[in-house]
Amino acid sequence: MPRPPLSEKDVLIEFQPIGSIVRVSAIDPVTNTEVIIQGPASAGKTVLARNALAKLNYVLRKGTA
Incomplete structure (x- = not known):
């Protein structure tokens, strides 16, 4: 079962x-x-941050990590 998309509260973001x-x-x-x-x-x-989160969700969804 696919994992639901992550939100900004679920990830670590560094600038x-x-x-x-x-x-x-x-x-x-x-x-x-x-x-x-x-x-x-x-x-x-x-x-x-939104763009980085979108890329992370894409990578997790595709399983290319």
């Missing part, structure tokens, strides 16, 4: 500013699956 971009890591603490995205710092933390 690392690197010049004008931000590196965002999203980690599922249950499976230790980690995904990383990069985006412009001007996008804001909410947008970057």
